[in-house]
Amino acid sequence: MDESSTRVGTIAAMPVDIDIAKVARLARLALSDEELEMYGAQLGDILEHAERVQALPTEGVAPTSHPLPMVNAFREDVARESLEPASFLSEAPDVKDGQFRVPRILG
Amino acid sequence: MGDLADLTILDAGDGLRAGDFSSADLLEAVTRRAAVTEAHLHAYLTLDHEGAAQAAEAADASFAKGEDRGLLQGIPIALKDNMCTRGIETTASSRILDGWKPPYDATVVTRLREAGAVITGKTNLDEFAMGSSTENSAYGPTRNPWNTDKVPGGSSGGSAVTTAVGSAFGSLGSDTGGSVRQPAALTGVVGMKPTYGIVSRYGLIAFASSLDQIGPFSRSVADSVAMLDVISGFDPRDATSINAPVPNFGGSLDRGVAGLKIGVVTEFMGEGIDPHVITATRAMADRLAGAGAEVVEATLPSVEYALSAYYLIAPAECSSNLARFDGIRFGHRTQVEGTTEEMMAHTRAEGFGPEVIRRILLGTYALSAGYYDAFYGQAQKVRTLVRNDFTAAYGHVDVLISPTTPTTAFSVGEKAADPIAMYYSDLCTIPSNLAGDPAISVPIGLDDAGLPVGFQVMAPSLGEEVMYQVAAEVERLAGFTERALLATSTVVAP
Amino acid sequence: MSGWEAVIGIETHVELSTHSKMFCSCAVDVAGPPNSACCPVCLALPGALPVPNEKAIEGIIKIGLALECTINESSLFYRKNYFYPDLPKNYQISQYTFPVCEGGKLDIDVDGTTMTVGITRVHMEEDTGKSTHIGGGGGRIHDADHTLLDFNRAGVPLVEIVTEPDIRSAAEARAYGAEIQRIVFALGVSDAKLEAGSMRFDVNVSVRPVGDEVLGTRTETKNVNSLRAVQRAIEYEIDRQINVLETGGKVIQETRHWNEDTGVTISMRIKEESEDYRYFQDPDLLPLETSAEWREEIRRGLPELPAARRARFIDAGTDAVTAGLLVDDSDLSTLFEDAVASGASGRAVGIWLTGEVVAYSRRTGTPIPDTSLTAPHLGELTGMVDEGKLSFSAAKEVLIAVMDGEGTPGDVAEAKDLFQVSDSGAIESAVESVLAENPDAVNKIRSGETKPLGFLVGQVMRQMGGRADPKVVHSLLRKRTGA
Numbered sequence A: 001m002d003e004s005s006t007r008v009g010t011i012a013a014m015p016v017d018i019d020i021a022k023v024a025r026l027a028r029l030a031l032s033d034e035e036l037e038m039y040g041a042q043l044g045d046i047l048e049h050a051e052r053v054q055a056l057p058t059e060g061v062a063p064t065s066h067p068l069p070m071v072n073a074f075r076e077d078v079a080r081e082s083l084e085p086a087s088f089l090s091e092a093p094d095v096k097d098g099q100f101r102v103p104r105i106l107g
Numbered sequence B: 001m002g003d004l005a006d007l008t009i010l011d012a013g014d015g016l017r018a019g020d021f022s023s024a025d026l027l028e029a030v031t032r033r034a035a036v037t038e039a040h041l042h043a044y045l046t047l048d049h050e051g052a053a054q055a056a057e058a059a060d061a062s063f064a065k066g067e068d069r070g071l072l073q074g075i076p077i078a079l080k081d082n083m084c085t086r087g088i089e090t091t092a093s094s095r096i097l098d099g100w101k102p103p104y105d106a107t108v109v110t111r112l113r114e115a116g117a118v119i120t121g122k123t124n125l126d127e128f129a130m131g132s133s134t135e136n137s138a139y140g141p142t143r144n145p146w147n148t149d150k151v152p153g154g155s156s157g158g159s160a161v162t163t164a165v166g167s168a169f170g171s172l173g174s175d176t177g178g179s180v181r182q183p184a185a186l187t188g189v190v191g192m193k194p195t196y197g198i199v200s201r202y203g204l205i206a207f208a209s210s211l212d213q214i215g216p217f218s219r220s221v222a223d224s225v226a227m228l229d230v231i232s233g234f235d236p237r238d239a240t241s242i243n244a245p246v247p248n249f250g251g252s253l254d255r256g257v258a259g260l261k262i263g264v265v266t267e268f269m270g271e272g273i274d275p276h277v278i279t280a281t282r283a284m285a286d287r288l289a290g291a292g293a294e295v296v297e298a299t300l301p302s303v304e305y306a307l308s309a310y311y312l313i314a315p316a317e318c319s320s321n322l323a324r325f326d327g328i329r330f331g332h333r334t335q336v337e338g339t340t341e342e343m344m345a346h347t348r349a350e351g352f353g354p355e356v357i358r359r360i361l362l363g364t365y366a367l368s369a370g371y372y373d374a375f376y377g378q379a380q381k382v383r384t385l386v387r388n389d390f391t392a393a394y395g396h397v398d399v400l401i402s403p404t405t406p407t408t409a410f411s412v413g414e415k416a417a418d419p420i421a422m423y424y425s426d427l428c429t430i431p432s433n434l435a436g437d438p439a440i441s442v443p444i445g446l447d448d449a450g451l452p453v454g455f456q457v458m459a460p461s462l463g464e465e466v467m468y469q470v471a472a473e474v475e476r477l478a479g480f481t482e483r484a485l486l487a488t489s490t491v492v493a494p
Numbered sequence C: 001m002s003g004w005e006a007v008i009g010i011e012t013h014v015e016l017s018t019h020s021k022m023f024c025s026c027a028v029d030v031a032g033p034p035n036s037a038c039c040p041v042c043l044a045l046p047g048a049l050p051v052p053n054e055k056a057i058e059g060i061i062k063i064g065l066a067l068e069c070t071i072n073e074s075s076l077f078y079r080k081n082y083f084y085p086d087l088p089k090n091y092q093i094s095q096y097t098f099p100v101c102e103g104g105k106l107d108i109d110v111d112g113t114t115m116t117v118g119i120t121r122v123h124m125e126e127d128t129g130k131s132t133h134i135g136g137g138g139g140r141i142h143d144a145d146h147t148l149l150d151f152n153r154a155g156v157p158l159v160e161i162v163t164e165p166d167i168r169s170a171a172e173a174r175a176y177g178a179e180i181q182r183i184v185f186a187l188g189v190s191d192a193k194l195e196a197g198s199m200r201f202d203v204n205v206s207v208r209p210v211g212d213e214v215l216g217t218r219t220e221t222k223n224v225n226s227l228r229a230v231q232r233a234i235e236y237e238i239d240r241q242i243n244v245l246e247t248g249g250k251v252i253q254e255t256r257h258w259n260e261d262t263g264v265t266i267s268m269r270i271k272e273e274s275e276d277y278r279y280f281q282d283p284d285l286l287p288l289e290t291s292a293e294w295r296e297e298i299r300r301g302l303p304e305l306p307a308a309r310r311a312r313f314i315d316a317g318t319d320a321v322t323a324g325l326l327v328d329d330s331d332l333s334t335l336f337e338d339a340v341a342s343g344a345s346g347r348a349v350g351i352w353l354t355g356e357v358v359a360y361s362r363r364t365g366t367p368i369p370d371t372s373l374t375a376p377h378l379g380e381l382t383g384m385v386d387e388g389k390l391s392f393s394a395a396k397e398v399l400i401a402v403m404d405g406e407g408t409p410g411d412v413a414e415a416k417d418l419f420q421v422s423d424s425g426a427i428e429s430a431v432e433s434v435l436a437e438n439p440d441a442v443n444k445i446r447s448g449e450t451k452p453l454g455f456l457v458g459q460v461m462r463q464m465g466g467r468a469d470p471k472v473v474h475s476l477l478r479k480r481t482g483a
């Protein structure tokens, strides 16, 4: 048994196994098999640690998304000047006719 | 001392106003200091000689005309390289932003410019502020001026070092889980994280939006107040910015601590904390009691889960915040041929370093269908419990105190291969980020190895005034005047 | 489709016509030069942060109120995470739990019967940029070799209106789409132009055997950009699914793309993995709270909605079809309202407006406000017809002259000598001469046929130059022929 499968064994106590290749696809990260194995193992360790949050009883506890209880920050509907296109197009990797160019979208 | 580069901001300001020296002289002093220290420390990624010279000249012209825009006018300040500066390379220490020149200034940068500050340049950090040692930089690590075999802490290690060695009079960092306070502690300077929402995040390259807050590094508590005064205040460009007048941060600096009730956080005075650090912290607590404060034990029962919650919340937010780095509108793009989707995936894998990839993967997983409730949702509930703990504690004490870090500076490479060990160095600082409360680290002395020890003062939201009041007393009691070996212009080699 | 029942739900995206974008102050200027209305926020440059446009929030609340939704007191922005080159942040700020509006309904009229479509939710989000596919055959994504991106549209406020699966036919879907368009336009929150893409539909279709309770597998069809396309795409999709099922196949849950030119839907599946949007509350944005006062203030400011207006027009004397036509055209409805307010017959004004006035406008290519027609003209004209001073055909001639700018109806009728002849002597002599000229017709009428009577009326009217009152002619002819 190699190291990564041993670790998967320890993750079995967790709610689920990690399909690290799927996670990498979702995150748009082109990782090699070796990298996937390494990150998969590290994630297992970290999640094992993170799993501790489940030990705390939180029934009836509201989640905190924001450190401060504030509401309603709005902007008035006034149009202001935008950026000069040259100021950001000059920073783009590939530009054609004032637009950002990307390779073909479908394979 | 004798060298202008070693003055505090307030002393330098007095000299400027007295006509003893000019802003250009101050800039020359820090530039000269940087010329000596940079080869050993690598605190700066970019030095903006031209822009700084112009700003110093403008400040001197203002003084000459009798115009005074406040305590930062003419003062050389360094910026962590995750704050956008128009036309000046801003990389967040990532290869994916190599060479990027933003078309806009972050709000804090605008405020500094408007206050007449002189921006010296951009400082090194752990890539995208993810790390606690400034080793995770695509441009190489920053070293600790007290011992170059040691890390300066992180992620704002570069900014901490510039202030520690006098290659700037003060600097800005960002603190998501301790990234200002922890490097301040490890390099012997004052580092402060404000109440969430007091300082605009507009133009700060986001790591974890609900935790990030920009804060100042300085060589004195009063300098910290002077800097916070300039960078704080409502910003209509940041919806999470507090739309109210800021407190009088420095209103009680000279009041001492008599009559204040100070709680020592029990959870941070035992297991996991270096005994020497505990001893130093306890000694300072006793001295505060001697100065008239009522020092009591305080407990934050949920903080033992804070680290775990943090390492779910921060990666989850970062996985989404860093999605925009896709090789289309700015920054690095891969040479690998393929579809747009393949282009994005290769660009990101090439452009991000291992710690960033690790956190993106972790966050993506924690948010994905089926795991949300168990991880991210649960972490947010733990966050509520941590906040409740603080609220309960502040029901009977004015401030809480603890060590800033579990240990003094650790060795370069020591924790690089063990992410979890690295994460533990933010143990004492993370809870304040989860709660959104202000906290400050003040240097109180050196350990046996000659490395600085940081002392943390935490206060309730918008409690900066009492936090600074206690910090100022800590500073007086500690009388910490020692400077890093490298913080003298006479040093040539490490 | 006998034996099968279709179950349809519709998602409508409406671009709000605010001055500035949803989360930044760039102008909403989709038609400008590429990337000319962009800033750090809508380009998702590192460090930029969103701040919501208050006017857009008012806009969605208006839509919610018009659709009888509950406006949530507290509502949250979420991030919908997916990578796509036209989405600068690679997440869309949208809503998930606690949208601004929930649980409404819309009554629609389909072939004279009223039905109710449930509204599940109305939520706030932001539009994407625009992609132009270059190379290969004609700008299609499938064979393009690269794509150009313009982010002027990125961040334009977008409201999504989601129905319950209450719709059962393509005709109902079309009627729903048309009514939503009318409402959004009447509220003044969007120009609601389907052809310009400021309003777009996604249609969810499934079929099941009649009587089944369980829903069939559904498909979601995108790129449905006209009301006609709604109808055609759904008809196509229903037929396709029934055909699949009747030949022993299975409908696949997928996203399909409507091709207007070929009239078919095609599968858009690009990858096997289903999307996982990893929704979470956007930490850059605060909860949105709508106070009772704010909701009430917006409610008070709502304009009259098309349904209420149609009902009012019907009360004024028009039939349902005419009322619908009038309400759908703001120029017509303004003229109608003004004419009726000054005492004209609603029925008559409605007929003239939807008949001759529209025909004139189409024939001459003149928009109605550019003609010389006014509401008082309409009142005068219909009054004269009512009083028998003008025949219908003479009135038509008068109307055309009025629209051409020749004067008021009275002046025109006078100048053209078009007033009806009420002198029965003149009519009688014309009747006599027509009867004399058409003995065959007279005989037929006397032997019981009624058809030739109309022919004789027409002949008399012609002799009278159209100025005789047809009622008088008719009665004289009947008397003389014994019909």
Ligand SMILES: [Zn+2]
Pocket (backbone or CB within 6 Å): A082, C021, C024, C025, C026, C037, C038, C039, C040, C041, C042, C043, C155
């Ligand atoms: Zn914009």
